[in-house]
Structure formats: C-alpha cells, structure tokens
Amino acid sequence: MTWPFENDTGAIVKKLAERSLAGEKRRDLMVVIAVALAAFLICFAAILSASVAQIRRDQVADTYEAVFTGVEASDVAALRDLPELARVGGYYLLGQERSERGYDASYVYCDSDMIHIARSQMELVKGGLPVQADEVAVSRSFLSAYGQGAEIGGTVRLDTESFHGGYTVTGILSNVGGQEGDTCAIAVSEAALTRWAGYDPAGYRAYVHFQNDGQLSQEAMTARCREIAAQYGFPHVGMNSRYFADRSRSMDFAAAGGVAAFALTGGYVVIQSIFRISVQDKIRSYGQLRTIGATPRQLRRIVKRESRLLGGIGISLGVLLGIAGGLLLFPKGFDGPSYGLAALLTALACRSMVAASVRGPVKIAAGISPLEAVRFSAGTGRIRGRRGRVRLTPLSMGLANFRRDRRKAAGIAASLSLGGILLLTVSSVALTRSPEQAARRSFPDGDYKIYLSSERPEEELMAAGGPLDDGLRREILSVDGVRDVLVTRRSLHARFGASASDLAGMCDMLTEADRPDVEAALVSGAMPEDAHSVLLAASYHKDGDGMDVGAVMGLSLGRETVTVTISGLFDPARMMNGHGALGMDSAALFAPEALFRELHPEIEDFGYSWSIVSDPKKAERVESGLQEILSGRSDLGLDTIGAHIEYEEMQSAVIFGGLRALSWLIFLFGVVDLIDTTLSNQMSREREDGILRCVGLTGKQLCRMNVCEGLCYTAFAALTALLVGLPIAVLVCREVSRRSFAGEIVPYRFPLLEMGAFFLVLFGLGALLSAWTAGRQAAKSPVEQLREAG
Known part of the structure; x- marks a missing residue:
C-alpha cells in the first residue's frame, strides 16, 4: 500500500525483484522445487483422500439400505x-x-x-x-x-x-x-x-x-424398516452399515493434515535456509541500494516479491502434479468440488509457508546499514577467544567452515533429519507389528482352525449332532503331523438389543478355560454372576443406545427371547477369536453356560470352533489333509494362519509402504537444501579458496577440506535423526505394541536395513556433492578464481 503523501516506487521494486530473479537462477530453481514438492505432497494427500471417499460413495449409490x-x-x-x-x-x-x-x-x-x-x-x-x-x-x-x-x-x-x-x-x-x-x-x-x-x-x-434416500437419515430408514418387519412378520431386518458410512464419507482431513504438517515443516526449513543464504550473498548489493536512497520497507518488498513469484510458480506446479497423480491413480474418484477445495487449501497453506519462511531473511535484508553491508561477511559472528595455537589442516579447516554459520548447519540438519525421523518411526512400528505376530494373535494354539460355516443356523446343526463330532476328530487326528484338537469356542448366533433384533453377532459360552482371558479383557463392570448376566463387546456398546453396564436388553439365541443384564464390557481387540482375515464372527457377547442350556436343552455340544495343534515341519501335509477331510463337508470352514499373514502383509505394504515413501519425499527437502548450500559455498568462497590455493593449498587438500565440511553436515543430520527419532520411535512402538498385543510390550527392534539405506544415501550424497565442488574448483587456476570472485 502506498500512502497519498508517498512516491509510488512499485515499478522500481518490481524491476529490481525481476532482475534479482534473473540473476539467481540456481536459487530460483531450488525454491521452486522445494515449494512444488511441498504443494505436491499436500495436494496429493488431499486428492487421494477425496478420491477414495468419492469412489466409496459411488460404490454404495443406488445400492441397498436394508435386508430382510x-x-x-x-x-x-x-x-x-x-x-x-x-x-x-x-x-x-x-x-x-x-x-x-x-x-x-x-x-x-x-x-x-x-x-x-x-x-x-x-x-x-x-x-x-x-x-x-x-x-x-x-x-x-x-x-x-x-x-x-x-x-x-x-x-x-x-x-x-x-x-x-x-x-x-x-x-x-x-x-x-x-x-x-x-x-x-x-x-x-x-x-x-x-x-x-x-x-x-x-x-x-x-x-x-x-426412494429419495439422499433426503432420509439412517434413523428414519431404520425406524421404517422395523415397522415393515413388524407389519409383515419378518424375523429379522439388518441395516447396511457400509452404505451409511460410505454415503456420508468425506475427505479425511486428519490424514491429509498429518502429511501437510510434515511437508510444511520441511518446506519452511529449506526455503528459509535458501533465502537466508541468498540474502547474505547479496548484502553488499542491498547496502548499495540503501546508499542511493532505498528504504528498509522497499528492501522488504523486493525480497517478498521474489518469494511470492517463486512460490506462485512452485505452488502451481505442485498442485497440477498432485491433481494429475490423483487422476492417474484413481480416475473413477474425480470429484470437482473436493479437488477444487484441495487445490485451494494447498495454495493457502503453501503461500503461508513461503511467507513465514522469508520473514527472517527479510529482516536481515531490511536491517542492514550501508556501512555494515560493506563489512559484512556471510557466516561471521562473534569471535571467540582461543587458548593456544590451532594447527591448520584440511580437516580442521573443513570443521571450521562447518562451524562458522551455526544457524545454517542447524537448518540443514533439521531438513535432512525430518525424513529420517519419520522413516525410523515407521520402520520401527512395522517391525514391532510384524504380520506374523499380528496373525499369531488369532492362532495361539495352532496354525489351523475348523469352524461352523453354513447357511443353516448353528442351533439347528448342533441339535442334529453337529458336524464337529467324534468321527471328525478321529479323522483329523489321523492326519500325519496333527498332534491335538482343541475346542476353542462354544458359540451361537445371537440377536440382541432393545427389541432383540437391533444388533446381531456371535455369543460365546463363558467357560472355565477361557474365563481368565475374558476377565483380562474386561474394561468395565464385572464378570457375570448368574445365568441372565452377559458381557458385551465395547464396540457394540458404542453403537447401541443405552447399552451400558447395568442395562437390560433382550437376547435371542435363535429361538426364544429372554431378558438379560449387561454385567460388564470387554475389549474385543484382546480376544481376536474370529475366523477369516477380517474376523467377522468374533465374539460380540459372552454368556454363562447355564443360559445356553436353558435356551437349548436339546443341544449336548455347543462346539463352534476347533484349533488344530500340528507339527510346523509338516505344515503342507497337515493343510492338504485337512482340506481333503473338509471337501465333503459343506457346513465347515478351514481357517489358516497363512491366510492371516498374507492379509497382514498386504495391509502393512499399503500403510507402511506409503509412509516410507512419504519419508523419502520429505528427505528430498533436505537434499534440496544441501545442494543449495554446497553450491552457495562454492560461489561465496571463490575468493577465499583462491587465496588459500595461492599460499600453497593443493587441490587434494581442498577436496579433503570440502568433503570434511560436507560430511559434518550429514553426520550432524544423522545424529539429529537418531537422537530425536529414536525416543519417538520407542514410545510409538510401545503404544502400538500395547494396543496390538493386549497390553504386551514387544521388545524394540531397530530397523537396520531401512536406516542403513538412509545413512548410506545421506553420507554418499554429502561426499559426492563436496567432491564435485572441489573438482570444479581444482579445474580452475587460483588466478581465475580470484578474477571471477572479484
């Protein structure tokens, strides 16, 4: 804004900013890359979330809301x-x-x-x-x-x-x-x-x-379906929970916000470092402008205009790449309003990031006086007194160059270590929650389970003697490698709730064998003390109205409905007794044996699932033998630990693979910063290195000095990643272990492979850039270096 009593110098500021941009193409490229990378990460995460939500909405559109x-x-x-x-x-x-x-x-x-x-x-x-x-x-x-x-x-x-x-x-x-x-x-x-x-x-x-499902709420549809069921005498109506969940699904701002936080942090550190180096390199030019009348406000406007122009280019590129990536991966998930919102939020976030990044460099440019500008040398600060003499060697000189600008060193370490911290945390969690360990929770006794899997009601099968009988047990025990057959679950399908048909799930019999495990999973209330007291899974407590400890509800185990009291709530994640990769038939309720006998006196054996204990060395023989036995029994299903491991590996590849890719992309911020710093050092120290070569510094010694300085940056970044990332990784792994393994804390394992690759790339890049810089300087004569620097 220009006040009425001021001269409008906007055109001059614009020309100076454009000439500065034209003269620093390397700096411009680095800033554009950093901003574009941040914008791409943020926009792609938002586009990904919006596309998945749109695909799921399309999948349930014009499908079904209820089933009778x-x-x-x-x-x-x-x-x-x-x-x-x-x-x-x-x-x-x-x-x-x-x-x-x-x-x-x-x-x-x-x-x-x-x-x-x-x-x-x-x-x-x-x-x-x-x-x-x-x-x-x-x-x-x-x-x-x-x-x-x-x-x-x-x-x-x-x-x-x-x-x-x-x-x-x-x-x-x-x-x-x-x-x-x-x-x-x-x-x-x-x-x-x-x-x-x-x-x-x-x-x-x-x-x-x-009809008009978009205008009807889930509560209205549920109430109408219950009326229809009562009117026609239908035994049960179930609502399609996936329909209602996916119909209202929108962008996952939490996931996109997490990616944005990392991207903005990395971009902030890198852009601030690049502009601070640029401003320091042009301090004398700013001093000359001050000498001929430029005001601090005009200098601030020059730097800000440069940042806005470069930021605009980077934001545009990043947003376009993010949208293009989303369309390529999820062409069916296009949603115009969501894509527009993602692009707008990305632009605003990155614009704020660029503005915040240049605030420090702007103060340096505006606060310098003409006299200070003449004396200014980048990287100088308060000179500390030294005791004794210091022996000058290429290594000590490289170390001194590293220490001469501590803010720059800290900025590079922060930008390089962000990706390392995320990679260390993600890889550690992946080792803690390995697919084998996660799958083993569902198979504590053996590698195979045989369970009832039939369209006929369980009580009907059990009343007729049940397919899980002594004859089947003898056949299984005759398979080479099978050691024992354990009855792990006695269960019936149940309908329960205010009208005994609101919710449905499996009701397991509470026996002396599983009582300790159930009691350990109790989160509130107490164990059942009489036949008409039950335990309810905490997840159903969240879904049902008033289904808390002490509440009364109807319960039907296939026929008669009885009134029961909820004596306690248990954590279903600690039981993990379902079958199949998703465990859809996990226990929703636990009831005493007396209640089962009261409702179904005609059933002698309520066996629902057997665990097969076998010799791991004969796994192929056991599995083929079990499949052959079950081939003629359509009412039984076979669940294997191998299927669970395969599912967990797929889930880990999707989740942890994506986070690892994100950590390497964030690491690119640090790479951009390191490259810019290396090139800036080469340009700003042209005269200094030329003088050193004139007084006897050889090309080999110059190379060793530059390599030492570069390795100091990478070593500092590696140490920062370990000191900051290791405590974070340990704490996160402890929490993941506690939640995944029913309170058990799995010993921490350091991800040697992933972090070894990270450190190899980190140190290799630092050495390569430093050697390349020294090689370029060695190719010139000292006189050429002094002439170009002058």
Whole structure:
C-alpha cells in the first residue's frame, strides 16, 4: 500500500525483484522445487483422500439400505408395492457344494433388481440371468478353468451333489465376491431353485433401496424398516452399515493434515535456509541500494516479491502434479468440488509457508546499514577467544567452515533429519507389528482352525449332532503331523438389543478355560454372576443406545427371547477369536453356560470352533489333509494362519509402504537444501579458496577440506535423526505394541536395513556433492578464481 503523501516506487521494486530473479537462477530453481514438492505432497494427500471417499460413495449409490431375512417370494413381491421403496431385490443362497473336479460351487439365486443393487459384490458383466431350470450364469474364472472354452449360449457341465449334468450359460458374472480360492459363483434360475432338495420357501432375502434416500437419515430408514418387519412378520431386518458410512464419507482431513504438517515443516526449513543464504550473498548489493536512497520497507518488498513469484510458480506446479497423480491413480474418484477445495487449501497453506519462511531473511535484508553491508561477511559472528595455537589442516579447516554459520548447519540438519525421523518411526512400528505376530494373535494354539460355516443356523446343526463330532476328530487326528484338537469356542448366533433384533453377532459360552482371558479383557463392570448376566463387546456398546453396564436388553439365541443384564464390557481387540482375515464372527457377547442350556436343552455340544495343534515341519501335509477331510463337508470352514499373514502383509505394504515413501519425499527437502548450500559455498568462497590455493593449498587438500565440511553436515543430520527419532520411535512402538498385543510390550527392534539405506544415501550424497565442488574448483587456476570472485 502506498500512502497519498508517498512516491509510488512499485515499478522500481518490481524491476529490481525481476532482475534479482534473473540473476539467481540456481536459487530460483531450488525454491521452486522445494515449494512444488511441498504443494505436491499436500495436494496429493488431499486428492487421494477425496478420491477414495468419492469412489466409496459411488460404490454404495443406488445400492441397498436394508435386508430382510427369512422372507418368501410373495413377500418380495409385496415389498415392491410399497411406494417408499424404489427397488427390491430377491436373493437366495443355496450354499456350497464340492465338485468332483476339485472346486467349491457357491450356488445362488438372484433377480435383476438384486444384481443391480448388489453390484459391488456380484456384477453381471455380459448376457442375462437364467430363467429355465437348465440355465446358469457363471463367473469368468469358472469358464476359464472348468468351462472348456464355453461362452454365452454354450453348455457347461456341473458335477456337484444337487446340480449335475449339462447347463446352458446365459450370463457371465464378475469375480467381485465371486471367487475366493477355489470357490466359483454360479447363479441358478428360480425354476431350478424351487426344485432343489433343500429349498425352504421362507429362505429368501429381500434387499431394499429407498426412494429419495439422499433426503432420509439412517434413523428414519431404520425406524421404517422395523415397522415393515413388524407389519409383515419378518424375523429379522439388518441395516447396511457400509452404505451409511460410505454415503456420508468425506475427505479425511486428519490424514491429509498429518502429511501437510510434515511437508510444511520441511518446506519452511529449506526455503528459509535458501533465502537466508541468498540474502547474505547479496548484502553488499542491498547496502548499495540503501546508499542511493532505498528504504528498509522497499528492501522488504523486493525480497517478498521474489518469494511470492517463486512460490506462485512452485505452488502451481505442485498442485497440477498432485491433481494429475490423483487422476492417474484413481480416475473413477474425480470429484470437482473436493479437488477444487484441495487445490485451494494447498495454495493457502503453501503461500503461508513461503511467507513465514522469508520473514527472517527479510529482516536481515531490511536491517542492514550501508556501512555494515560493506563489512559484512556471510557466516561471521562473534569471535571467540582461543587458548593456544590451532594447527591448520584440511580437516580442521573443513570443521571450521562447518562451524562458522551455526544457524545454517542447524537448518540443514533439521531438513535432512525430518525424513529420517519419520522413516525410523515407521520402520520401527512395522517391525514391532510384524504380520506374523499380528496373525499369531488369532492362532495361539495352532496354525489351523475348523469352524461352523453354513447357511443353516448353528442351533439347528448342533441339535442334529453337529458336524464337529467324534468321527471328525478321529479323522483329523489321523492326519500325519496333527498332534491335538482343541475346542476353542462354544458359540451361537445371537440377536440382541432393545427389541432383540437391533444388533446381531456371535455369543460365546463363558467357560472355565477361557474365563481368565475374558476377565483380562474386561474394561468395565464385572464378570457375570448368574445365568441372565452377559458381557458385551465395547464396540457394540458404542453403537447401541443405552447399552451400558447395568442395562437390560433382550437376547435371542435363535429361538426364544429372554431378558438379560449387561454385567460388564470387554475389549474385543484382546480376544481376536474370529475366523477369516477380517474376523467377522468374533465374539460380540459372552454368556454363562447355564443360559445356553436353558435356551437349548436339546443341544449336548455347543462346539463352534476347533484349533488344530500340528507339527510346523509338516505344515503342507497337515493343510492338504485337512482340506481333503473338509471337501465333503459343506457346513465347515478351514481357517489358516497363512491366510492371516498374507492379509497382514498386504495391509502393512499399503500403510507402511506409503509412509516410507512419504519419508523419502520429505528427505528430498533436505537434499534440496544441501545442494543449495554446497553450491552457495562454492560461489561465496571463490575468493577465499583462491587465496588459500595461492599460499600453497593443493587441490587434494581442498577436496579433503570440502568433503570434511560436507560430511559434518550429514553426520550432524544423522545424529539429529537418531537422537530425536529414536525416543519417538520407542514410545510409538510401545503404544502400538500395547494396543496390538493386549497390553504386551514387544521388545524394540531397530530397523537396520531401512536406516542403513538412509545413512548410506545421506553420507554418499554429502561426499559426492563436496567432491564435485572441489573438482570444479581444482579445474580452475587460483588466478581465475580470484578474477571471477572479484
């Protein structure tokens, strides 16, 4: 702003800033790179979050909000007549049957509405759904492996117990949810379903999608679905929690904010260092401007204008690269408003970072007087008194050069060590929570589990004797390598809540064997003291209204509903007794054995899951033997520690791999700062080094002096990364260990491989830059150096 009584010198300031930019292309390039890198990291993190949120919103758009189970075909038709429902899909899961050719066929029936609203699980990519009894729709994996080259209109052969013979292919299903291992999805017609030996008229499921779902809240939809269930007498209605979670999903500002904090910190340190070196190099020029009448305010405006121009270029490049990266990785996740917001927030954050970075250098430029500018020498400060004589060697001179500007040394160390601190912390956490250790929590006794996995209710299977019987135990024990079979869970599926149908999950029997582990997982309340007291998982306590210690609720274990009292809450993360990588059937409740016997006196054995203790050296024989035994038992499933380890490795690769990449990108800030410092030293010490060479300093000694100085910077940065990062890594690892392993503190392990690579790059870069600088100086004669410096 120019006051009315002032002369407008804006044009002069603009020309001086532009000439300064034209004369310092190296400095300009370094600043642009630093700003662009920071803007890219921030914008890409925000774009990534926005894209993932948009993809998840698109996946649940026009899908289903609720599912009614235990309905008939006529009920599905009746629901379609309700005006508030836009679409109703009918579905029937017939179950899995083993083929003579070694695969498991998962048979389902679904109509066209169901295919549409459940397309994220199973999609009809070509053709149509079967109508006649001898027609099927199959997955591509089935056609490629067992269809003998058949396409739509061709014939495939089925050889399972219920479906065998030739069937005409009417459609091809996607593999989304259609294949897991050797399981192939096969859709049959309603005509074939009604002829199936196990057909139950009340075995359908109705998936419903509401009209104007965007204007209806989750509470309103839930209340209406309960009214419909009560009106038609449906036994259960479940709400699609993923739909409501993903429908309202927005940008994850926490994750993007964490990346922004690191990027802004690194960018601040680097840009401040670069501008401070630049200002110090041009102090004499600023003194000359002061001599001819320039004011401190004008000098501040010159430096600020330079920073704004360079910052604008860097921000533009970084934002464009961030958006381009997001579009390349997630082309289906484009969301214009979110992308615009990400770009705007990135620009504001980086603009503030640049303004804050040049505040110190601006004060130096504006506060220098003409006389001080003539005497000023970069890196000089208060001269300390020395005791005795100092022997001058290339090493001592390199060390003296390193110590002559302590603020610059601290800035370089900070910028280089930020990435090292993050890398040390992330790599340490990855070692602490290794995939093997995380998977072993679900397999404390052995490497395999056999459990009930059937569409039939558990109480129905158990009342008939159950597939987990003495005959199966003897078969398993006969497998070479199996040492013992342990009953680890006795459990039934439960519905519970205010109306005994609000929530659903597995209810485990509280036995003397698992009582100590359950008691250790107790977070509030007390253990059950009578048959009508239960323990509830703390996660369900958060989801349900009023489900706290002392609350009364309804509980149904398949049939009769009884009233129970919540005596305590337990931490489900400390139990980890579910099956499959996600552990979807982990215990939601623990109830005394007396309650199980009261509700189901006809059941003798409530066994739900067995743990197989085996010889690790015979793992392949054991797994193949167990798979062979279970091949003819469709009501049982096999869970292996290998599947859990594979899932944990995938999760670790995604999470920790991304954070490691971020740490190396932040390390680039320090690299930019180190390169700029090395080049600045070469230019500012041209005369000094020329004088030293004139008095006898050889090229080899000059190289050793520069290498010593460069290694001091990198050594200081490495020491900072260790001194600051190691305590942080230890504390973070202790907390991760405590949360991941039920309070157990895993001994800290230093990531030698990752940090070794980091230090190798760090010291190698410092030595390489210093040697290159010395080589360039040695190529010139001392007279040329003095002439260029003058």
